């Protein structure tokens with residue numbers, strides 16, 4: 001699938017040779033429909049996972065703080081667990097659709113690669129001094145590439161560590177990868193923290209560049 005913002009194509013009217021030729025420019029959407037649908041389902045699933053995860057954390061805190069009750073979901077431990085497991089399946093199935101189509105269509109390669117450290121440093125400098133341009137929404141700058149590829153990997157880590165906490169006996173090899181049950185809990189917590197940090201930056205950027213938000217909703 002072509003990953004350019006715009007292509008020209010010549011179409012023939014259904015009336016055959018007698019019909020008027022319809023030479024038209026068909027702009028491809030900046031984000032294909034599957035990306036937009038999976039993105040917003042993912043956003044919903046992540047918000048439920050975070051709210052219910054904070055509820056579960058509060059029942060047995062890892063650190064010397066708990067999350068404000070008003071930011072938690074589920075009302076109590078069992079309620080939090082129910083929300084967490086329900087949204088987990090939504091997150092996983094939706095994520096698999098997004099990743100499978102992203103790999104199969106070559107979109108990941110075109111959109112997220114290559115990530116060159118020199119370009120990241122350059123684009124970060126431009127972003128911090130307000131000189132980053134957003135004319136072509138069909139191409140990500142190096143900082144976006146790094147953040148999006150990074151958040152995809154974080155997604156894999158948070159799901160894997162979550163499974164290790166959920167079934168530490170049956171999945172003991174997986175739990176061992178994280179240094180056991182307690183290690184998996186720590187990894188799960190810090191992956192959550194990374195996602196929350198990403199989310200705050202990501203939403204601020206989307207609000208600062210509203211046309212990028214429109215493109216993620218309407219495609220254009």
Ligand code: HEM
Nearest residue numbers: 035042043046137144148151195199202203206212213216
């Ligand atoms: C609920 C608030 C959210 C808003 C308003 C939002 C908004 C956006 C917008 C506007 C874009 C397009 C950015 C661009 O063109 O540069 C985008 C892309 C993206 N967002 Fe979000 N997002 C949200 C939540 C999330 C969450 C929770 C995640 C993952 C944890 C996420 C991951 C991504 C990724 C990976 C992309 C790139 C998608 C691709 O091109 O395949 N977003 N988001």
